[in-house]
Amino acid sequence: MHSETTKQSDEQMQKLDMLGVSVFHLEHLFLQEVCTSTGNPLSRDSKIHEIENLRGPPGVIRNKGTNTVCPIDGKEGAAYVHCLQGEDHVGEATQMLSYSWNYTIGDIVDTLSDYCLQNKLNPKRTYIWMCCLCVNQHRVVQKSTQQKSGMVPTAKVDFFAIFGERVKKIGHLLAMMAPWNAPVYITRVWCIFEIFTAHITDGCKIDIVMPPKEKLSLEQDVVDTGGGVNALYETLCNTKVEKANASVDSDRLAILGQVKSDVGYSVLNNLVNDLLRGWIQGVLTQLVRARENTNNMDYVCFCTQIGKILLHNGENDSAMELHQNALTICETVLGKNHERTADTHSDIGAVLYKMGDCEGALSKYKEALDIRLSRFDKNHCDVALAYNDMGLVLNDMGDYEGALTKYNEALAIQKSVLGEEHKEVATSYNNLGIVLGSMGDYAGSLEKHKEALAILMSALGKNHPRVAFAYNGIGSALHGLGEYEGALRKHKQALAIRLLALGKNHSLVASSCINIGSALSSMGDYEGALSNYEEALAIKLSALGKNHPDVATTYVNIGRVLDEMGNYEGALAKYEEGLAIGLSALGKNHPFVAITYNSIGDVLCAKADYERALAKHKEALAIQLSALGKNHPGVAGSYSCIGTVLQLMGDYEGALTEYEKALAISLSALGKNHPNVAAAYDNIGAVLAFMGNHSGALLKFEESLAIWEPLLGADHPNTKDCLEWIEDSKKELQKQSLVPELLHGKSLD
Structure with a gap:
């Protein structure tokens, strides 16, 4: 009998602990109690910690239950919720509110009222569990006082449980x-902990809400520039629970200790970041949907701004839909030859480029150019912008001469209109430097990036983020020249600027870490490279989310350095992670997927799993032929990979055929003095040597040396390797007594 009574009592206690205050009561009675309270003047704009200061005398919340016996412990002093009666005011909680005591009561009430309105809920039957009203604040104060005085020990609490x-x-x-643009929520340890716990709790629904006035403010920002929304992405995606605060420091330390031991900071931070990223995308989508039946330019503005934001955050399909909507309206309302229509073609081109459809992107950029040329003078800056866009795509398509032409046209316009020292002129110099680097003209690339650096430092100052781009360009050119120490210094200068200007959690900081890792890898410091790549991955996971294409690329970078270290299983695992993201985010026919297949094939080849390696390289080749065309340098790379596997399988004739295909494409696309051409000669020379054709091998190695030595110098490893192969070939020929005839009487050194 006694146990049955105890059981009923426990069940009753649990029900009492789960009571919530109705939204109706908050709107009509609690808010009135706040605004009419005696003592300190309070209003809708008063914050919760002002309404009830637990370090001072009782406020509105504790006063409500001062003379009421708590139904849970039978002592005087009850929680606010236990002082209410009637189902219009109190009932079993239907939602829990996760909030900060720094929020105003007006914002909280408005948020909950709007939530009921938007979801067609009855405010009298929507009961909110709020810690300030549903936890007995009398006991909180008493316990805190006793712990400070040493009357009771501080007990360890399992917050998760x-x-x-x-x-x-x-x-x-x-x-x-x-x-909305600087949420207090993500600076409070309790708030972060609450949303994380809800996320990992099976069956728990999470809705992220905000006051109506904040929705309007966000909406206006989108109409204006969208800059605040982009900044919000940066803010929301950099949750750091370990940096968050709490009113009670012992709570903060206890929660952080448990988080660190149970799941780890990074796991919690990344999960919360993903939730918040999804929320802001949902809010933006709602803003568009609310206007989608209006054929006006406000809707176009919304589509354009939100489309750009979504594209930046890897939501390519959603971005494409919005820009297509904008184009339809622009053509209908403004006409097919309006400059705004041209801008929308350009926006669609940017999405297609991100999706790997270079042909489609180029077509859209060309449409934008044609419209601008028909509307503006040929020396207009918008025309230069179109040339720059086209140059970007042509460079990726392997049409380096075409890219160079477009970038030079853009540069000429910008110099004419803006002057020699304008920052946009520097951008064109950087673009030219990138193309020259792709063409293997690293000295020319270095010169262009240095010109860009001089202009940017003069125009913007030495610590501007755009200066970092020039340093990175210089670093890449030095890397191509084999000056790895110099490259490393430049990439570190870029990193220092970005850390100062953007903070350590920005995606561009991650890019600098990758550049540094690349230089270290080339220097043979694989541990250092791996450390930088892993740091970049942590930043990108936090800033962009686990399914962003840039995260996939970073997994592949890590895989490559693990491959260099001989950790083939680790490399394969990273490549597979990158591939899974790439397939999901970009589709099975994207060039990135082909690159990853080739990387997987390289590892399988190193493991002597030649059949599977060959299959992966052939998958890569099929994608590249479809996406890039048969004369793209990337296609040449796949032919080389296939040739390597065939060579290791002993199929020298097959390998030679593949290497010769690679050489033909490289000569056509890159010119006779490009490093890729030298590498192709090396590959052909090697397989000819295996076939016993040392005279043919010698000729190929000499053609290779004629490229490597002027390009990289006599002391570069590639040059030295080539010289060694030449000597080996000569020795083999000497054994066969064929050298004098081959060299037309030249003596051996």
Whole structure:
């Protein structure tokens, strides 16, 4: 009998602990109690910690229950919720509100009222569990006082278990973000912990909400420039629970300690970042949907701004849909030859480029150019912009001469209109430097990047983020020249600028880490390279989310350095992670997928799994032929990979055929003095040597040396390797007594 009574009592206690305050009560009674309270003047704009300061005398919340016996412990002093009666005011909690005590009561009430309105909920039957109203604040103050005085010890609390049980029972969390452009929420350790716990609790629904006035402010930002929304992405995607604060420091330390030991900071941070990223994308989509039946330029503005934001964050398909909508309206309202229509063609081109459809992107950029040429003088800056866009795509397509032409046309216009020292002129110099680097003209590339650097430092100052781009360009050119120490210094200068200007969690900081890792890898410092790549991955996971294409690229970078270290299983695992993201985010026919197949093939080849390696390289080749065309340098790379596998399988004739295909493409696309051409000669020379054709091998190695030595110098490893192969070939020929005839009487050194 006694146990049955105890059981009923426990069940009753649990029900009391799960009571919530109705939204109706908050709107009409609690808000009135706040605004009419005696003592310190309070209003809708008062924050929760002002309404109830737990370090001072009782406020509105504690006063409500001062003379009421708590139904849970039978002592005087009850929680606010336990002072309410009637189902219009109190009932079993339907939602839990996760919020900060720094929020104003007006914002909280408005948010909950709007939530009911938007979801067609009855405010009288929507009961909110809020810690300030549903936890007995009398006991909180008493316990804190006793712990400070040493009357009771500070007990260890399992926050996951206690909070998780409450979240599970209620089953629905409302996480409140305010203000929208700098949410207090993600600076509070309790808030971050609450949304994370809800996320990992099976069956718990999470809705992220904000006050109506914040929605309007966000909407206006999109109409204006969208800059604040882009900044919001940066803010929301850099949650750091270890840096968050709490009103009670012992709570902060206890929560952080448990998070660190149970799941780790990075796991929690990345999960919360993904949730918040999804929320802002949902908000932006709602803003568009609310206007999608209006054929006006406000809707075009929304589509354009939000499309660019989504594209930046890897949402290519959603971005394409919005830009297509904008184009349809522009053509209908403004006409097919309007400059705004040209801008929209350009926006679509940018999406196609990200999706790997270079032909489609080039076509769209050409449409934009044609419209601008018909509307503006040929020396207009918008015309230069179109040339730059086309140059970018042509460079990726392997049409380096075409890219060079477009970038030079853009440069000429910018110099004429803006002057020699304008920052946009520097951008064109950087673009030219990139193409020259792709062409193997590293000295020319270095010169262009240095010109860009001089202009940018003069125009913007030495610590501007755009200066970092010039340093990176110089670093890449030095890398191509084999000056790895110099490259490393330049990439570190770029990193220092970005850390100062952008903070350590920015995606461009991750890019600098990758550049540094690349230089270290070329120097043979694989551990250092791996450390930098892993740092880049951590930043990108936080800033961009686990499914972003840039994250996939970083996994591939890590895989390559593990491959260099001989950790083939580790490399394969990273390549597979990158491939999975690439297939999901970009589709099975994207050039990145082909690159990853080739990387996987290289590892399988190193493991002597030649059949599977060959299959992967052939998959890569098929994608590249379809996406890039038969004369692209990337296609040549796949032919070389196939040739390598065939050579190791002993099929020298087959290998020679593949290497010769690679050489023909490289000569056509890159010119006779490009490093890729030298590498192709080396490959052909090597297989000829295996076939016993040392005279043919010698000729190929000499052609290779004629490229490597002027390009990289006599002391570069590639040059030295080539000289060694030449000597080996000569020795083999000497054994066969064929050298004098071959060399027309030249003596051997």
